[in-house]
């Protein structure tokens with residue numbers, strides 16, 4: 001079968017998990033919002049990931065949205081497992097304060113969600129973790145007056161597949177009122 005890359009580029013998030021004395025981060029590109037009221041966010045995680053077991057055990061996770069400038073750190077976090085090393089220590093990722101749920105919040109993220117697992121849906125070699133958003137963190141100045149991200153202030157990290165990343169071209173922005 002041809003490579004499964006037709007739906008890229010997609011935003012990459014850092015999924016944070018914590019259970020017992022283990023705190024971990026992994027990049028995930030198979031993710032999206034699926035409900036506005038209540039706010040629900042879904043991420044697809046392989047059963048092989050250390051993250052999978054941590055979230056299953058704790059019932060909570062974070063999703064952290066990061067700027068393109070952190071691409072190397074993100075790639076590193078996705079090239080090894082928290083099963084083998086403490087990635088947060090190893091890559092010097094600073095964590096901030098969570099609000100409602102005991103999940104790792106990445107300080108350099110421009111926005112983060114705290115999610116509690118509402119449902120886990122099997123979907124082939126990955127499981128969908130359906131997360132009810134309990135809290136949202138946002139850095140100052142990331143919005144342009146509307147509710148959308150100001151891509152002159154932050155450059156969302158997008159993934160194209162095959163270890164290849166890209167970001168947005170602000171010259172292409174258009175708003176078409178309905």
Ligand SMILES: Cc1cc2nc3c(=O)[nH]c(=O)nc-3n(C[C@H](O)[C@H](O)[C@H](O)COP(=O)(O)O)c2cc1C
Pocket residue numbers: 012024025026027028029030031044045046048049050051052074075077078079080081082083126159
């Ligand atoms: C850009 C990027 C996107 C990724 N997206 C996903 C994803 O959506 N789901 C998934 O299960 N793994 C994904 N991975 C793979 C995991 O991040 C990777 O296997 C990681 O090392 C797992 O870490 P862990 O074992 O500590 O949980 C992605 C990796 C990269 C680099």
